[in-house]
Amino acid sequence: TDIGAQKDRVVTEEEWLQKWETGNIGFHKEQGHPLLQKYLDVLLNGRSGLRIFFPLCGKAVEMKWLADMGHSVVGVEVSEQALKEFFAEHSLPYCKEPVPEISGAKKFQSTSGNISLYCCSIYDLSSSIVGKFDGVWDRGALVAVNPCDRQRYASLMITLMEKNSSYLLVTVSYDPNKHKGPPFYVPECEIKSLFG
Numbered sequence: 001t002d003i004g005a006q007k008d009r010v011v012t013e014e015e016w017l018q019k020w021e022t023g024n025i026g027f028h029k030e031q032g033h034p035l036l037q038k039y040l041d042v043l044l045n046g047r048s049g050l051r052i053f054f055p056l057c058g059k060a061v062e063m064k065w066l067a068d069m070g071h072s073v074v075g076v077e078v079s080e081q082a083l084k085e086f087f088a089e090h091s092l093p094y095c096k097e098p099v100p101e102i103s104g105a106k107k108f109q110s111t112s113g114n115i116s117l118y119c120c121s122i123y124d125l126s127s128s129i130v131g132k133f134d135g136v137w138d139r140g141a142l143v144a145v146n147p148c149d150r151q152r153y154a155s156l157m158i159t160l161m162e163k164n165s166s167y168l169l170v171t172v173s174y175d176p177n178k179h180k181g182p183p184f185y186v187p188e189c190e191i192k193s194l195f196g
């Protein structure tokens with residue numbers, strides 16, 4: 001297959017916001033992802049009270065699962081609508097505050113304090129703002145990143161990881177000549193070169 005087929009494709013922030021506005025969010029899984037259940041032990045590795053990062057989080061219900069297990073969850077998402085829907089659909093009270101380090105960004109935090117969702121681009125974040133994480137759930141994130149931004153994304157993710165952190169990555173395998181994406185096709189050899 002020609003993995004170059006999607007190389008120059010770009011989905012803009014405005015297009016993502018529009019998907020949320022029009023309810024074109026086929027990627028959202030109401031029931032949560034079976035692969036997180038399957039590999040939960042790999043993510044947690046016997047540890048409790050972890051800090052877990054959800055890049056490009058949408059309104060992923062897995063954030064609620066992990067928070068209910070006693071972990072602390074941080075997510076980032078450009079769509080404010082997605083974040084509002086997350087808190088509303090789980091009947092979670094929250095407060096909203098500016099992020100002094102990032103102009104225009106907002107932080108949505110559950111009143112209980114264990115879920116903090118940043119409304120901004122992931123490329124605005126750094127470990128000095130969000131700290132480092134013991135675990136990452138990357139589903140619909142690397143595969144949603146524009147192919148031209150993959151290297152930047154992976155380098156940033158590496159800087160957000162603690163020494164012993166676990167990174168669960170979900171990719172999709174298909175012929176990139178048949179769909180324009182997202183989700184984009186990220187071949188295994190590229191994952192190896194991105195993350196080492």
Ligand code: SAH
Nearest residue numbers: 016028056057058077078121122139140144
């Ligand atoms: N991980 C979620 C959502 C996947 S879809 C899930 O599993 O359901 C990808 C999401 O990334 C969309 O909600 C989109 O609005 C958001 N997004 C796209 N580019 C982004 C960026 N640069 N920074 C933060 N969020 C982004």
